[in-house]
Amino acid sequence: MDNILIKTENVTYTYEGEPALRGISLSFKHGEFAAILGHNGSGKSTFAKTLNALNIPGGGKVWVDGLDTSVEENIPKIRASVGMVFQNPDNQIVASIVEDDVAFGCENTGVDPAEIRGRVDDALEAVRMSAFKTHATHQLSGGQKQRVAIAGAIAARPKCIVLDESTAMLDPRGRAEVLEVAHRLNKEMGITIILITHHMREVIDADRVIVFTDGFVLADGTPQEVFVNTEILDEAGLGVPDTVRLCEELGLPLDALNIDDCAEQIIGAVNSGAMSVQSADEAEQPSDAVFDRYVLETTELKHLYSPDTPFETEALRGIDFKLPQGIFAGIIGHTGSGKSTFIQHLNGLLKPSSGRILLNAEDIWGGGKIMPGVRGKVGLVFQYPEYQLFEETCAKDIAFGPRNLKLSEAEIAERVTEAAKFVGLKPDLLDKSPFALSGGEKRRVAIAGVIAMRPDVLILDEPTAGLDPSGSEFILENLREYQLATGCTLVLVTHSMEEIAEYADIIYVFNDGNIEFSGAKETIFARSGRLREIGLDIPEVTQVILKLRELGLPVNPSVYTVKKAAEEIKRYVKC
């Protein structure tokens, strides 16, 4: 019993009249690394906030180190023992300078100035941010900001740190940074970590996984125990890791949570005779498709930020890009690779420093001025587009674009209905305020706002950022249907190799202001070595396949989805 740090007993909580937590009884041990998984709105964040008395349970009790959170006098002690890091890196940093922000918590509790100095230095060292001590906080990357926030929590000497979806808004690199720090603090300093997330991959190294759905605990156990129940997880809108899915397809035990385990599982099955090696057919060589009509082209496109100043940086270094008409294309690259700058050139939001952009073979800056109507023809959906909503009703907001195109009212109304249908928005939501909708619905309204302009090319920058797996899938499936139904050209910009692998036909890989390579996705994933070198992941199943090759199974490395991988493996072995 002494080993229990946090204990909750039958906790309930009501949020704006809706029950968000329906009786949660859990306990967390000292030094434990626990992950809480759940879809958007499952109550996981509401629960997290009860752990340091930001939310006081409506019913039931929470004890932190034996202190009841509903007792006012306990609160300062409880907040000192349970540090919290939130989702949005920008909205939790108080100070303009890194070290001042880390000191904030200690200053609040009245720690002696000399002592704060030491604690701040130690905390920054623990998250490997000492080199940035006197840097301005707003210039850091997302992952660095979250590490500063974690340092701020550590400086207060907590027993537990709750990471409340702290990785949701980060790119893969930032996510890896934060997770590495969390695991190290857990191992080296014995701090209890409660990691709240909807990313499957992040929880497989945890000691314990707790699955939330609709305010209940659906499952609680080691990752191996939890992920075996694929049906339950599907039901909770979470899905399971691709490695588990692959084992499921092959009829193997489901406890392979990482690449190595999965590959060994398959090889083990082969060797034990559960699967037998069949004569392999000659693997088909991937080839590049040939296209004859390009809707968008750029030649030698360069862009300089802050030209003629000491801050001059070359964001694009002469990009030659050809986008075939009527295709689902993917652009992938890590943050800073120039992809966001690039897409803003395609609809003329940014003017190239040199080079040309051709839309249907016509230079969009041909007359020195931007070609009229180009923004209607090339639709661009920015990251987190829901932050641009402003009208009283969803319908009016979707109508903003068409209205700027000076269309007739009848035409506008028709387009609004059509666009809403494409993104899967229920008609009764159209008359509601966009601000009354859920996060996923807001995002769909924003995407509909661009679709309603009926662009020839629709470009989406990270349309699934921050959404849970089922929300992401819903949006991507709708986009695929939209693309097939209208025959327009669609460009998906993303960090996620799995998304690209599933949806895109051809892929452009951006690196350091250039297109590193491009082509049909089979040809791209075959170059896994180079992809890794430039900091991009390759799909999990492709990694398994590569591991199998290493272990001596001559499978074709250019597969990228669970189904294809299973088929490929079955070509060699009999299940």
Add this chain to the structure above:
Amino acid sequence: MLKNITLGQYFPGNSIIHRLDPRTKLILTLVYIVVLFMCTNPSGYVICLIVLCACIAVSQIKPKLILRGMKPLIIVIIITGLLNVFYTRGGTVLASFWVLTITVEGIRNAIFMTLRILMLVSGTFLMTYTTSPLALTDAMESLMNPLKKIKMPVHELSMMMSIALRFIPTLIEETDKIMSAQKARGADFDSGNILQKAKALLPLLIPLFISAFRRADELAVAMEARGYHGGEGRTKMKQLRYTASDAAAFVSGAAFTAAVIATRFLPV
């Protein structure tokens, strides 16, 4: 486009002036302004000018930067000069036409007034160029501390100031982003008359306000989670401390004040 706006005119450096306690710089700048207005004859102005130039030289701030900062003020300075030329009554008349009279005293006043404004502005620029906005906020909080006795929310004011400074770059970036997003939907922020332009700003301002409120809300929760409960019982990691160079600065300031006061007794 908005990224080009420089906010907080701070130019980091390591000169003696940069390293002075911000309170010292704040107080001495105020003293300098008062002294400027005590000047009654040319030798006073000469002393002020020498001191100003010496400070600029020591600070290693390029004079060009200070001159550039004055650009927006040119019109104000010219108008003040002209008003002084034409509205000084009495004295030797140099020229007179219609209702306007130019006198020797008028020209003299105009020159002194213009000099005074130029030196005042340069002095304050020098302070803001060499002191980070955060240090200034700290200095103000520390200097206004006695006002807590009359229930002035000194800590809260300075906390608000520093949070505002922290969020300015974030909000500028956000403005840029929303502007681009609305332009992508065909919004036009540049053409039309004033009324149309104001109306065109709504799709920018509404999301910006909503996001600012959301940020404020989340920041408040984060601050609460980190144990913030107002200024009571709070400590600070960075303590302001006067050093020997601050003492030297105060002594020089006193000498400067005395010298200028002394010039008031010289014959004009």
